[in-house]
Amino acid sequence: MSRMRSAFTACFTSNAIHDKGFLGFLRHGTPALTTTSSCCRVIALLRLHSLSQSPTCPNPNHIPNHLTKLQQLLLEKSRVGFDKPDDALRVFDKMHRMKPLPSVVDFTQLLAALVKTKHYSVAVSVFSKMCSFGIPVNIVTYSTVINCCCHLKHIDYAFALLAAIFKRGFIPTIVTYTTLVRGLVSQDKFLEAELMFSYLLQHNQIEPDAVSFNTIIDGLCKTGNTSQAMRLLRYMEKKGCMPCVVTYNTIIDSLSKDRLVDDALGLLAEMSDKGIQPSVVTYNSLIHGICNLDRWDDISKLFRDMDRHKISPNMHTYSILVDAHARDGKVKDAEYLIELMIRRGQHPDVVTYSALMDGYCLRGELDKALVVLSTMISKGILPDTQTYTILINGYCKKMKVDTAITLLEEMPMKGLTPTVETYSTILDGLFRTRRLDEAHMFYRKMLNQGVKLNIVTCRILLHGLCCNGLAGEAMSVFHDMESCGLLPDIHIYNILIHGLFKDGKVDEARSLFHNLRLKGLRPGVISYTIMIQGFCQEGLLEEAYKILLEMEENNCLPNEVTYNTLIRGCFKNKMYDGACVLIDEMCAHGFKADASTTSMLFDLLQSKEQDPALLAMQKKFMP
């Protein structure tokens, strides 16, 4: 197991750590910016333009007949894309033999057509052919190819192209820079993205528009800095750059995910004050957030609001609802929602069906999940990585880890790449079935394959070690985690404290618990209950009771599990008076004795022991 530890360190030292940094120019005061904004004027002009044009808005499918055949083809293809990249290559072949040579715009449109159908690598190779044939390119061509490199995760190539732009004397535009910033964000390099954006602003290299602000706002939200995203929204307004529906949607979504649904609803109201029309995406994010809080009444309100705005629910909306019901165990309702969406002309996809499968797997009804899978396949919808992960989880929870591993091995043959979640699920399965050596080997394999561990993998690893009596090993892994800069959360501490108590390491458990606040973490009801259980096990009833008082002082109310744990502790330690008081207190809070407490109580009431406190208790419960 110590090999597991060193492997763990190696993995984390090579991983980038998210930093909750925020825009330097907001933190250190605002430099002189000249954003009084041609961008806003452009937006305003565009708005006027679209308003005045709207009655006779040109048909986007209409192709003017003064264009050459080639131009017509390219215009059409840049709209719909090429089905087969080979077709684009053939067109390119013809183009570069034409005399006179088609214009740079024609060639750039060919690239745009490839981007449309996500054939990024083909676009890059066409571009390099263009360069070697000496076909002229311009800043738009470069920006298009930079975008392709970013999508291909070759951010270094993208920056090499920026260097080439400077070398050839072209001037990058806001689009070029925003594309690069977006590339950095998508590669988890948010700090660099932020640095680049604020540098460009400070040096007046760009006049940021809503899209460029949205890109940074998106990055802030994705790195857990929603409040900074809010500040940037206010900043862009102050600078006269109008936020758009996407700006709001990005922040509303992030707030909803942070469970701050009321703040998100506040932004919805703000949109309406400013005359910004919400979209179905706005509502979907809100519905998702509200579902997570089980505020069903609010969902009906939102649906009425959508109706008022003439916005119809789409596939995402239904999928969110299917998922919420399935997770809540209401699989029949989830099934009904799928029927309803079909009746309303929406087509459930792999996400929708997988959500339903997950619902069945969570209930342990693997057979029904498999029925959903075959329904899905019969409709021509192929399972994806997430579907496999859900099924693998279903099999692991049923202790059928070998079948789960077979599914994992099947994935590459189906063109699917398992994610860290897929691997972590199997790791959990191996630990649950106490196949420790295999868990170890599997973990090594994960690391060798370059799987980037996340906090959930750490939880599974620590939990697996603790449950198998290896709390000491878990502690070593935990210290490595800390020294590698990965921030342990409260769940990690709960797992460790529980494990340490199980191993009889009371002092270590106590000191971890006391360190929580130093680490900026707040113990929750689960943490306190684990402490109570641990102390009770060790016969330290006084300390256990002190924890109960401490949690109340800290406004963390004990729940049914907390009371039952402490009451059982009293029983075990023959503290029958205390148990009686606690039982009354528990009932006064509306909680009940659980099965295990009840059976202990029952046994005690039958007992022939002559303890005066026990006799008093017998008198109380069996008068």
Added chain:
DNA sequence: TTAGGGTTAG
């Protein structure tokens, strides 16, 4: 003329 464009579901 041509490019970034996002945001939502498992």
